[in-house]
Amino acid sequence: MSRRQLARHGAWFGAAVALSVVGGEVISSVVGGTTSAAAAADDTATLRFVQVSDSHLGFTGTANPDVTGSFAHAIDQVNALPYRPDFVMHTGDLTHLSTAAQFDQVKQMLGGVRAGSVHTVPGEHDAIHDHGRGYLSTFGAGSAGDGWYSFDLKGVHVLALVNTLSLEKLGHLGPDQLDFVRRDVAGLSSDTPILVFSHIPLFAMYPEWGWGTDDAAQALSHLRRFSSVTCLNGHVHQLFTKTEGTVTFHSATTTAYPLPRPGVGPAPTPQTLPAGRLRAALGIREVSHVQGQTTLAIKDSVLS
Amino acid sequence: MHFVDMLVHRWDLARALGRPYAAPDELTRVLNPCGGSAARLAPDDRLLPGDRPGRVTTPAIDDRDDRRGPRAEHGGPTALARRTGRKGSYPMWCSSVLRRPRRLFAVAVLAVAFPGLAACGSGSGGAASAAAPAYAPAATPTATSGAGAGGGTTPPSTPAPMPGMxxxxxxxxxxxxxxxxxxxxxxxxxxxxxxxxxxxxxxxxxxxxxxxxxxxxxxxxxxxxxxxxxxxxxxxxxxxxxxxxxxxxxxxxxxxxxxxxxxxxxxxx
Missing domain, CATH: 2.60.40.420 (Cupredoxins -  blue copper proteins)
Known part of the structure; x- marks a missing residue:
């Protein structure tokens, strides 16, 4: 797909990143594009899922006056995929202010997603004032501790971690969860592909704005022996990718509003762009990890 | 160590005078047993805080650099940081030394002085850097320098008047x-x-x-x-x-x- 094609197909608002796991390697494409990943033949051995993030239902700022509409648009895009994802993961900040009404709304909307299953991890906006109790009562079924869990699907081991419930400056996993990670992967073969979801990045994307997790290194130390580890996060409202050894980190974009790039401006405030220029001023990133290659292919495209 | 002093002091003097500085080959040869290319030190390298007081460098994320890998031929501390596996982002799992801009400066100077030594002598870190030589997102090193240039220890929680804001x-x-x-x-x-x-x-x-x-x-x-x-x-x-x-x-x-x-x-x- 050319840059032009990608720009034409890509819709920044509500854009969701679709990732396919083929033979342990993760291939990423932007939903709405006509990539080979999206059009891949149905393969019972291929895990395909969608990540959606940072919908902030209840936000009422000029940066996006209709976050509900753009979240609905994202869901429509997922449902319009030429395949049915094995699962959809929302990586947090489902709500803006953790109110009961906002949790009800997001749960109802996620109920309209057509996928094998729908999963979530909480963002800090989902745990305001109640240490995540509202979130856990809505989405916490089947999870342990503060809402973490894991599952296996088509040979891939998936960890969903919570680093937003006891934070100070940075995201924090805590000793209980670190112990969970250690025990959870202890019996796995080292060639099992590992997927790790969290809201806040597990790498130091920009600690000055809280874009990092202070005890992530300990969690990752339990995953070092695995040949393929992919960490997917939200929180930063922009696409970003980096690889470190066998671990690859992908930050997802948002369905709500853009945030500045790290360190640009005094604070991570919602960015209000001139009418009609939002897409032109923003970009999307394709990330692919082709089987047999050790490096990620990254393609940044300015939306037209 | 005398050679190191020569290299660093020359560089320091050049930097103080705002002049570019290229290390003499014989010095870097001596100091660089791994055979790496000589580092050319520019006083305006963005990894070093304080070079341009008051200037806020914005950490442009340029991942094309990541794909290109280390730029050995026109080094500078940023590339050296990459070569040595020292992550400018001072990730959480890094030595705490790296997490403070001032100390990062010192480490950067060391990395400058020992381009080869650091790459070779970092033990398992050396292996790690060989495994992932391309890593070091431009975002974080410059973010570090931004904090330094913006006023040294000014934390983000204080609305210090910074240019461009x-x-x-x-x-x-x-x-x-x-x-x-x-x-x-x-x-x-x-x-x-x-x-x-x-x-x-x-x-x-x-x-x-x-x-x-x-x-x-x-x-x-x-x-x-x-x-x-x-x-x-x-x-x-x-x-x-x-x-x-x-x-x-x-x-x-x-x-x-x-x-x-x-x-x-x-x-x-």
Whole structure:
């Protein structure tokens, strides 16, 4: 797909990143594009899922006056995929202010997603004032501790971690969860592909704005022996990718509003762009990890 | 070590004079047993804080650099940091030495002085850097330098006047004394502005009521880190919160939604 094609197909608002796991390697494409990943033949051995993030239902700022509409648009895009994802993961900040009404709304909307299953991890906006109790009562079924869990699907081991419930400056996993990670992967073969979801990045994307997790290194130390580890996060409202050894980190974009790039401006405030220029001023990133290659292919495209 | 001194002092002098500096080949050959190419040191390299006082470098994320891998031929500390596996982002799992800009500066100087030694001598780190030589997102090293250039230790929680940010101001803060960032100010009004408490630290007498006003469009809270102290509900734009401090002591607080926003109230008897 050319840059032009990608720009034409890509819709920044509500854009969701679709990732396919083929033979342990993760291939990423932007939903709405006509990539080979999206059009891949149905393969019972291929895990395909969608990540959606940072919908902030209840936000009422000029940066996006209709976050509900753009979240609905994202869901429509997922449902319009030429395949049915094995699962959809929302990586947090489902709500803006953790109110009961906002949790009800997001749960109802996620109920309209057509996928094998729908999963979530909480963002800090989902745990305001109640240490995540509202979130856990809505989405916490089947999870342990503060809402973490894991599952296996088509040979891939998936960890969903919570680093937003006891934070100070940075995201924090805590000793209980670190112990969970250690025990959870202890019996796995080292060639099992590992997927790790969290809201806040597990790498130091920009600690000055809280874009990092202070005890992530300990969690990752339990995953070092695995040949393929992919960490997917939200929180930063922009696409970003980096690889470190066998671990690859992908930050997802948002369905709500853009945030500045790290360190640009005094604070991570919602960015209000001139009418009609939002897409032109923003970009999307394709990330692919082709089987047999050790490096990620990254393609940044300015939306037209 | 004498050669190292020569190299570093030459560079330091060149930097002080604002002149470019290329290390003599014989020096770098001696100091670089791994056979790496000579580092050309430019005084304006963005990894080094303080080179351009007052200049805020924005950390442009240029991942094309990541794909290109280390730029061995025109090194500079950024590339050296890559070569040595020292991550400019001072990730959490890095040595704490790397997490402070000043020390990072020192490490950068060392990395400059020992381009080969550092690459070879970092033990398992050397292997790691060989496995992932391309890593070192441009974002984080320059972010580090941005903090350094913007005023050394100015934390993001203080709205220190930084160049290029005036456009974000939304009006005069309610606190009259909100001038010196982080410096204790006698005030009873704290503005929440641009994701920071302003003034970040206020000093009041016991029995004083402090008022916080959220001037951001984003919601914030005023929540004591531990124990007794302020514990506000979610404050929307324009909302205020008041708390009366009855006992002397230091009250550290944060915004639970954006916990990098930190403030302190010092209550004197």
């Amino acid at each position: 005036s456009g974000m101001a939304t009006g005069a803060p309610g606190a009259g004394g909100a001038t010196a960032a982080g410096k204790p100010v006698s005030a009873t009004r704290v503005a929440i502005q641009n994701f920071a408490f302003s003034p970040a630290t206020v000093t009041v007498k016991a029995g004083t009521t402090v008022t916080w006003t959220n001037q951001d469009s984003d919601p914030h809270t005023v929540t004591a880190k531990s124990g007794a102290g302020p514990d506000s509900p979610t404050l929307d734009q324009g909302a205020t919160y008041q708390y009366t401090f009855t006992k002397a002591g230091q009250y550290a607080y944060l915004c639970t939604i954006h916990p990098f926003m930190l403030g302190t109230v010092v209550v004197t008897p």
